[in-house]
Amino acid sequence: MSSRDDILGRVRAGLHRNAGNAAAAREEMLAALTNRSQGPKPSIDATPKALLERFRLKSEQQSSTVDIVAQESDVPAAVARYLTAMKLPKSAVAWPSLAALDWAAAGVEVEPRGARDADLVGITGCFCAVAETGTLMVCSSPDTPATVSLLPETHIAVVHASRILAYMEDAWALARKELGTLPRAVNFISGPSRTGDIEQTIVLGAHGPYRVHLVIIAD
Amino acid sequence: MHFKANVHAKLADVVLQGNLKNAKGKFVTRRAEAIKDLDDFDATRDAAAAIRNKVIDNLDLWLECFERKALDTGAKVLWARDGAEVCRLVIEIAKKHGVTKVTKSKSMLSEEAGLNHALEAAGIQPVETDLGEYILQVDNNEPPSHIIAPAVHKSLDEVADLFHKVHGTPRKTDIPALTREAREVLRAHFLSAEMGLSGGNFLVAETGSVALVTNEGNGRMVTTMPKVHVVITGIEKVIPTLEDLSTLMRLLPRSATGQSISNYFSILTGVKKPEEHDGPEHLYFVLVDSGRADVVGGDFHEMLRCIRCGACMNHCPVYQTIGGHAYGWVYPGPMGSVLTPLYAGIENSIDLPHAATLCNQCGIVCPVKIPLPDLLRKLREKQTERGLRPLTERIGLRLWAWVAQQPKLYALGASVGARYLKWLAGDTDRIRLLPAAPEWTLGRDFPAPQGKTFRELYAARRSSTPRA
Numbered sequence: 001m002s003s004r005d006d007i008l009g010r011v012r013a014g015l016h017r018n019a020g021n022a023a024a025a026r027e028e029m030l031a032a033l034t035n036r037s038q039g040p041k042p043s044i045d046a047t048p049k050a051l052l053e054r055f056r057l058k059s060e061q062q063s064s065t066v067d068i069v070a071q072e073s074d075v076p077a078a079v080a081r082y083l084t085a086m087k088l089p090k091s092a093v094a095w096p097s098l099a100a101l102d103w104a105a106a107g108v109e110v111e112p113r114g115a116r117d118a119d120l121v122g123i124t125g126c127f128c129a130v131a132e133t134g135t136l137m138v139c140s141s142p143d144t145p146a147t148v149s150l151l152p153e154t155h156i157a158v159v160h161a162s163r164i165l166a167y168m169e170d171a172w173a174l175a176r177k178e179l180g181t182l183p184r185a186v187n188f189i190s191g192p193s194r195t196g197d198i199e200q201t202i203v204l205g206a207h208g209p210y211r212v213h214l215v216i217i218a219d
Numbered sequence: 220m221h222f223k224a225n226v227h228a229k230l231a232d233v234v235l236q237g238n239l240k241n242a243k244g245k246f247v248t249r250r251a252e253a254i255k256d257l258d259d260f261d262a263t264r265d266a267a268a269a270i271r272n273k274v275i276d277n278l279d280l281w282l283e284c285f286e287r288k289a290l291d292t293g294a295k296v297l298w299a300r301d302g303a304e305v306c307r308l309v310i311e312i313a314k315k316h317g318v319t320k321v322t323k324s325k326s327m328l329s330e331e332a333g334l335n336h337a338l339e340a341a342g343i344q345p346v347e348t349d350l351g352e353y354i355l356q357v358d359n360n361e362p363p364s365h366i367i368a369p370a371v372h373k374s375l376d377e378v379a380d381l382f383h384k385v386h387g388t389p390r391k392t393d394i395p396a397l398t399r400e401a402r403e404v405l406r407a408h409f410l411s412a413e414m415g416l417s418g419g420n421f422l423v424a425e426t427g428s429v430a431l432v433t434n435e436g437n438g439r440m441v442t443t444m445p446k447v448h449v450v451i452t453g454i455e456k457v458i459p460t461l462e463d464l465s466t467l468m469r470l471l472p473r474s475a476t477g478q479s480i481s482n483y484f485s486i487l488t489g490v491k492k493p494e495e496h497d498g499p500e501h502l503y504f505v506l507v508d509s510g511r512a513d514v515v516g517g518d519f520h521e522m523l524r525c526i527r528c529g530a531c532m533n534h535c536p537v538y539q540t541i542g543g544h545a546y547g548w549v550y551p552g553p554m555g556s557v558l559t560p561l562y563a564g565i566e567n568s569i570d571l572p573h574a575a576t577l578c579n580q581c582g583i584v585c586p587v588k589i590p591l592p593d594l595l596r597k598l599r600e601k602q603t604e605r606g607l608r609p610l611t612e613r614i615g616l617r618l619w620a621w622v623a624q625q626p627k628l629y630a631l632g633a634s635v636g637a638r639y640l641k642w643l644a645g646d647t648d649r650i651r652l653l654p655a656a657p658e659w660t661l662g663r664d665f666p667a668p669q670g671k672t673f674r675e676l677y678a679a680r681r682s683s684t685p686r687a
Contacts, residue, residue, distance in 0.1 A: 004298040007454065007508045011279045014516030025277040029284060032273060032459045033425055039266035039466030042258045062482075114496035117410055133480040145496040146443050150436060168465040182426050184491060184498045185443070188484040193436035195398055196476065197351035197368065199238075199375050200245040203398045206350060207405065208436025208483070 044132060044166045051131045051164045052216065058134025062191030063204055064212040068161075071217060075158055076106035078215045079123065083108065086211075088154060092121035097143040098158065114145035115152055122152035122209075127179075128163040128171050133190055136214075137171045140185040149189060155209040157189075159216045222570035225545040230662070235372055235542055242371045246533035249477025250584070256479060257469060267470050268588045270463045271524035274424075274455075278515055278523075281424050281457045282506070288427030292489030294502040301509050302332030308505055309334060309416070309449060310341045316447045316501065318413040320344045322405075324431070324438040325352055326418035327366055327527065328451045328507050330549045331562070334416075335360065345416075346408045348437040350401055354378055357385045364543030366550060367475050367529040372542050405437070415441030415499065419452035420526070421467065422504075425460045428488040429504070432471060432481045439483055448487070448499035454506050455523040461486075467526060470586035474528035510562035518597050522557050524587040531581035531591060537574050546571065553581035553591040560598050566607055572598035630674055637668045 001009075044054060056066045069078050083090050091109040099112035115122050124144065126136040136157055140146040149155050165171055168188070175182065193208030204210055229235055254260045274281045286296045299305045305328065313321065321338060323329065323345055335345040335356070347356040351369035355361040358381050363369030370378070375392060382397055383390035386404065391397060417438055421430040429450045431438040442448050458464060464486070472478040491498035514523055532538040532552025543551030548568070550558045556571040572595045581591040602608055622629055643650045644667030653660045671679075 002298070003300045003304060003508075006300060007298055007506075007512050008279050008282065010508075010512040011282070011454070011515050014512065014514075014520075015277065015279060016516065017279060022280070025280055028273075029277060029280050029459075033284075036425075036460045036462045038462045039270075039469070040257075040259050040262045041469075042256055058479075117406065135480055135484075140495065140498060142492070142494045142496065146439070147497045150439050150443060168468065169462050172461040172465070182428060182486065182488040184487065184489055184495065186486040186488075187439065188480065188486075190480050190482050190484075193434065193482055195350045195435045197349070197354065197370055197435075198373075198378050198394045198397060200242050200368065200371070201394050203395045205395075205402070206398060206435030206437070207348065207402055207409070207440055 038169050041167055041169070042132065046166045048161065048164075051166060052161050052218070054131040055129055055134055055159075055164045056216070058131065059191070059214055060134075062134050062212075063194075064134070064191045064214055066214045066216060068216045068218050071219065072158075072160075073102070075215055075217065076101050076103045076108055079103075079156055080106040080108050082156065082213050082215075083121065086154070088121055092123050092156070093119040093148055093152065094123035095125060095144045095148055098123060098125060115147040115150070117151060119152045121154045121156065122148040122150075123156045123158070124149045125158045126163070127186075128165055128174055129159050130166075130168050130171055130188070131164050132167050135168070136189045137168075137175075138187045138189055139175070139179070139183040140187075141183055146185045146187065149187065150208050153205070153210045154213070155189075155192070155211070156213045156215065159214055161216055161218045164216075222545065222547055222568075222574065225547060226541050226574075229541045229545045234374055234377070238372050238374050239539055239542055242368065243533065243539045246368075246477070246529075250474060250530060250533070251477075253473040253477040253479055257473075263466065263469055264586055264588055266466050267526075267586055268524060270458055270466060271526070271587050273459060274457050275515065275520065275523040278455065278457070281459070282454060285422050285424040285427060285457045286506075288424060289422075289504055290427070292427045292502075294427065294489055294504055296504045296506065299505050299507045299509070301507075302334075305329070305332040305451060305505055305507055305509075306334055306337035309451070310337065310343065312447065312449055312503055313338070313341070313343050313414055316413060318343060318447065320346065320408065320412040321414045321416050322346050322348050322408050322412040322437075322441045322445065323352070323416045324418070324433060324441045325349045325369070326416065326451050327549055328418060328453060328509070329416065330363065331509055332451075332507075334451075346405070346412065348405050348409065348435075348441060349433075350398065350435060350437075353401055353405065354381065357381065362544065362549070364551065365529060365532060366527055366554075372544065409437075409440040409444050412441075412445050414447040414449060415443075415445040416449045416451065417441055419450045419456055419504075420471065421464055422452060422457045423459075423461060423464055423486070424457050426486075426488055428486045430464055431483075431485045431487065432468075433485070434476075434478075434482040436483060439485055442485065442487055442499065443497055446499055447501045447503070449503045449505060451505045451507060454508055454511050455525075471526055471528050474530040474584065474586040514561055518601075519557065519561055519594055521589050522554075522561065522594060524589055525554055525558075526587055527554075528586055530584040530586065534580040534584050536576060536578065536580070541574075546574070553595070554589075557591060557594045557598065565598065565601055565605065569602065569607055572596075572602065633672055633674065637672055640665075640668050643667070
């Protein structure tokens with residue numbers, strides 16, 4: 001007998017599975033998959049202004065830094081400002097989806113591609129953001145490679161305020177509507193990578209970025 | 220497993236005692252703070268328990284559903300009866316893809332299976348990448364002592380000495396500097412390993428995905444950089460929908476580390492598309508039984524709800540006194556004292572269900588409301604039913620049961636016993652050494668009986684209280 005049949009057979013025996021109770025259980029399963037019922041959620045003021053404020057506050061609590069600009073064309077200058085302030089080189093790897101911005105005018109040299117080990121700064125967008133916890137939802141695709149938010153020591157993310165949602169549940173609904181199926185990797189990112197493995201002392205910058213800077217477009 | 224001998228050694232270990240004391244406060248305080256932002260923490264726990272019950276009560280169907288969806292995404296799904304089969308399957312996958320090095324993010328199941336040892340024996344290098352797990356691996360493959368903070372028993376000084384010795388770098392005691400040193404060593408491994416191996420916090424039936432909760436980013440590394448990704452996870456880890464995942468995520472990081480969400484929460488579905496820049500080309504799920512299937516539908520069914528947050532051990536007075544290693548196997552603390560007998564054999568872990576005060580701190584903090592003290596009590600019953608308790612204990616209890624059924628004899632015994640204990644205490648209110656049970660008074664005093672016996676008081680009360 002294959003391991004699969006053996007394991008499933010013993011699970012069925014434990015549950016006293018038979019043709020009669022299987023039909024009802026299967027219906028229950030389909031109902032759960034169709035209804036997608038949601039659990040209790042903390043109450044959040046879902047007006048756009050409050051969502052932006054909460055997202056900013058929660059992001060800062062996760063040790064991200066936040067800058068707010070008026071429109072998308074302001075992003076390259078905001079990035080340049082941050083890089084200067086942090087004494088970082090004005091060159092970065094960025095999602096190909098952001099290549100159309102006028103980086104040259106702001107004096108930032110941007111290569112639209114996936115990240116390599118030596119890249120110091122990575123610039124990404126996000127699929128949407130979650131105000132409840134101050135979290136970016138980042139989806140992988142050819143135009144939005146996963147490595148850009150992972151390998152460089154500094155991660156800069158561009159967030160449209162109109163894409164800040166209250167809950168993770170809202171993010172799933174939006175993904176189903178706009179993407180259909182899930183991309184290979186959905187990463188919810190909440191601040192720079194960290195570890196507490198030595199004496200429970202939190203240290204920023206474990207294997208991923210040391211710092212996360214959010215440029216929010218107040219559209 | 221020599222639990223009692225372990226306990227004595229751990230109690231006498233001054234460094235360990237300091238480390239445990241240091242860790243305990245942080246875990247407990249951070250969790251207490253973090254659960255405050257949920258308007259209704261208890262209702263969220265009820266919802267989480269209901270989600271887990273929904274799956275484990277019909278686990279066969281949910282497993283088939285997950286398998287179907289995962290296959291649709293281009294993943295392969297393999298099944299392993301036990302640890303030996305896990306090792307065999309992983310080595311087969313590695314050989315098939317010409318793998319010489321495997322980077323691992325935390326997987327308790329690979330600990331259960333002894334996978335690192337098997338990989339090494341097959342000529343494949345396993346590299347642990349969670350900082351805590353890495354510290355233990357380079358320290359002669361020491362086992363973890365906590366399920367989410369594997370090196371919680373180690374002090375900064377111990378890590379400083381270890382890195383100095385292993386990396387051949389100047390000794391440093393700055394925690395960020397030590398973390399950076401490990402980052403640099405491990406970055407090279409992330410980029411060169413051909414296979415990444417992870418556990419799975421949850422398997423989502425709706426989408427055939429695995430969900431990983433990490434803070435360091437190592438989970439993302441091992442599932443993004445190598446061309447092969449293998450997920451090793453228990454068959455009980457399935458949950459229905461992405462919405463259910465969101466509910467459970469309100470509880471898991473809060474209960475584990477006191478975070479409202481972990482830094483990274485990755486939901487991985489299928490393999491890299493041809494036009495994509497990154498991601499594995501091959502994704503394998505190894506669904507592991509190792510004792511779980513036989514727990515389904517039985518007396519310990521509820522234990523399968525466990526989401527491995529570690530809150531029970533963080534709040535357990537026994538764990539906090541002896542540390543995780545004393546428990547002798549992969550899972551320590553209250554959840555371990557239930558899981559170890561179930562997965563490794565009741566007869567092999569005779570002391571564990573007794574390594575609890577049944578104070579129910581664990582039951583109170585469990586995010587999926589597992590009645591851990593009840594399960595520990597049930598395990599004690601099983602031991603007795605199967606005649607596994609020591610002969611002296613069995614004879615002693617039988618004798619006591621007989622005496623307890625003879626009221627006069629019992630009264631005589633109680634009054635003689637009380638007088639004897641009073642005599643032992645002398646002029647003080649405590650007994651320093653109980654000659655009949657010297658072990659009991661090794662690290663504490665026994666309180667001396669005070670005043671009259673219960674029966675004497677009861678008799679006096681009956682004669683003085685007027686009947687209504």
